[in-house]
Amino acid sequence: MIAIVDYGAGNLVSVKKALDWLGQESVITSDHDVIGKSHKIVLPGVGHFSSTGALSRSGAQQAIETKVRGGTPFLGICVGMQWMFDGSEEAPDTAGSGMLQGKCLRLPSTLKLPHVGWNHLRIRDTSRLFRGVPQSSLVYFTHSYFVPVVESTDACCDYGHSFSAAVEKDNLFGVQFHPEKSGDVGLKLLANFCEL
């Protein structure tokens, strides 16, 4: 069973719909016992980084960290991926989980923000998440903050400059774009995660 972690923000319904479509059993929850019993965790999210503060208050963060240490595959989407890092310029008072090192920054304001729409990926050949996804595939983004290109970067995208479109390290996975809104490419990526 896949736990879709609810922290009162983001469109959880669309992630659940995509997993339903793929025939995967999932549950939307903020309960640490339910998270504790899951075999995969998805942390969706759109909206403001400060909303992730609810994760520590509800005890979900501790449950996630325990599971991740035990090797359970984890996928963070959009703000969910940003939360995997130390924090974000968007909400300096809200700490990220620090499971990966780095800080989210604001995209240059000389560009139209948010960065909304379909954009190309440059995918690392060794990626497990993008197995079978063609190079330069287009996926749907909507965000104003980004994770810089770091060691765990799995795919890059350009908007003003290069940023991490996806990260991957051991059992940790994150995507800045919305796989649940990226048509067949996004569904393929979610299927890959489900098969890990």
Add this chain to the structure above:
Amino acid sequence: MKGVQFNNLRDAGDPAELARAHSESGADEIVLLDISATRERRTTLLETVRRTARQLFIPFTVGGGVKTLDDAAAVFSAGADKISVNSAALADPDLITAIAERFGSQAVVVAVDAKRCATNSTWQAFTHGGRKETGRDAVQWAQEAEKRGAGEILLTSMDRDGTASGFDCELTRTVSDAVGIPVIASGGAGRAEDFVEVFRQGHADAALAASIFHYGLRALGDLKQALGNAGVPVRWPC
């Protein structure tokens, strides 16, 4: 439902079926507008939203009849990714901020229905599906919407709507250059060249069309190929 210059509305088919067909033929995003909701004092057709969202894995915007934060919340839980507001936002601009604070700016599209003033290059914003003058300058209203938290502007030229005579590039450029958020151009799409023009001369960040797709006047794939050939970046093949 689709009209010409906001009148003569006629039924174009089941929204859920149309949305799925458009998605399969390569649409990048689906917008479902209950265009006469405010005029007929109806709240959003939640069941239609739910049915449409179930089989859609591309971005899905819903507009028409959203008057309160609670209305918006219900539409999001039915499966919409973004809400488009027009009449209610002009009546109560705080609604934009309220939705943006709860669901994020990326979830709030402010629809601006603009009609060219007779004398010069200015446009007035209309509400109630184009029935009601607001006295507000469309460009200034778009700027205010951005300040209040809108993530995108859906800009419709009432003069061009349903005419297939091309987008109003002057309107689109004026608004797009005046705001820092993406502008979706709408109203008047007829030929592939119209899209090329609205991206190039109109500085549009995206373009929306309805009639030409609903009535099968132009296959989406052909249009994208024509745009690609003209050097406009498109999601192709889909």
